[in-house]
Amino acid sequence: MYYNSNTIIYFNGSFVKASEASTDLYGQSLHYGYAIFEGIKSYKTDEGTKIFKAKEHYDRLRRSAELMHMPFNYTSEELTALTYEVLEKNGFRDAYIRPLVFCSPNMSLSKGKESYLAIQAWEWTNGYMANKMRIMTSSFERPNPKAFKVEAKVSGHYVNSILACQEAKDAGYDEALVLDSNGNVAESSGANVFYEKDGKLYTPAKGSILPGITRATVLDICAQFEIPVEEKFFTPEEMRGADAAFFCGTAAEILALDSLDNVPFTKEWDTTLSATIQKAYQNLVVGKTLEEFKLQLG
Numbered sequence: 579m580y581y582n583s584n585t586i587i588y589f590n591g592s593f594v595k596a597s598e599a600s601t602d603l604y605g606q607s608l609h610y611g612y613a614i615f616e617g618i619k620s621y622k623t624d625e626g627t628k629i630f631k632a633k634e635h636y637d638r639l640r641r642s643a644e645l646m647h648m649p650f651n652y653t654s655e656e657l658t659a660l661t662y663e664v665l666e667k668n669g670f671r672d673a674y675i676r677p678l679v680f681c682s683p684n685m686s687l688s689k690g691k692e693s694y695l696a697i698q699a700w701e702w703t704n705g706y707m708a709n710k711m712r713i714m715t716s717s718f719e720r721p722n723p724k725a726f727k728v729e730a731k732v733s734g735h736y737v738n739s740i741l742a743c744q745e746a747k748d749a750g751y752d753e754a755l756v757l758d759s760n761g762n763v764a765e766s767s768g769a770n771v772f773y774e775k776d777g778k779l780y781t782p783a784k785g786s787i788l789p790g791i792t793r794a795t796v797l798d799i800c801a802q803f804e805i806p807v808e809e810k811f812f813t814p815e816e817m818r819g820a821d822a823a824f825f826c827g828t829a830a831e832i833l834a835l836d837s838l839d840n841v842p843f844t845k846e847w848d849t850t851l852s853a854t855i856q857k858a859y860q861n862l863v864v865g866k867t868l869e870e871f872k873l874q875l876g
């Protein structure tokens with residue numbers, strides 16, 4: 579599904595076949611989850627293939643390395659150029675890109691001494707997550723920010739995401755809404771969340787979330803469209819039964835939610851501000867400006 583015998587990845591200074599790249603079994607990443615990564619998307623646009631928010635993603639990867647004390651010397655510009663090469667060598671346009679940084683073999687609990695970079699990518703069909711999601715409040719909490727650097731995108735954090743997502747699926751839902759250690763809404767297993775009520779949007783304040791690049795883009799769209807939006811801590815009770823809600827993330831884009839704990843969001847999606855934001859985002863990723871989109875809206 580992710581690669582075949584022709585797929586090329588970037589790995590440690592060269593472009594190699596995915597099927598021929600290998601790693602060491604004595605790494606901290608495999609044993610302890612000590613690795614960092616990004617999830618990025620490229621889109622086919624009128625001006626060729628474009629990586630959306632490449633600088634923001636690679637700046638975050640570099641920041642994650644710093645927070646995890648991993649030596650990592652690539653600049654965001656170098657990383658972006660390498661990624662375009664991976665896309666070109668595979669002939670990918672709409673693609674999901676997964677850069678991963680992990681460290682040399684070390685079974686101790688001291689910081690990494692040398693890091694390895696892999697840039698993998700696979701083709702992506704946009705629009706397949708079009709169905710509105712039924713979500714449930716998870717029994718799992720997001721990692722306590724005093725125990726982890728939650729703003730870093732670290733492999734080990736995703737064990738929490740797997741537990742929350744699987745719990746929701748086993749209970750017959752599509753996804754989990756995970757709370758922070760104070761009982762406030764944090765995020766999903768792999769996306770941020772917004773809800774809409776009486777013409778205003780709300781999203782959890784930073785603290786226990788991965789501050790997403792899509793979340794920041796939504797805040798930008800709100801500013802440009804003069805849509806009132808507030809970052810604050812709120813409980814699932816406040817969110818249940820709101821007018822509308824959505825998940826947002828690089829993979830999810832803007833994904834409408836159907837219900838929380840079987841309580842439906844009440845407004846018809848197409849009539850919500852959230853739907854306008856969804857359309858604006860779909861325009862941005864393929865290189866259209868918000869001004870062009872505003873003109874379309876009339």
Ligand code: PMP
Nearest residue numbers: 768769770788790791792827828
């Ligand atoms: N929260 C979590 C836990 C995630 O894994 C992601 C996806 N990277 C997000 C939020 C959204 O982040 P972004 O918009 O930068 O993809």
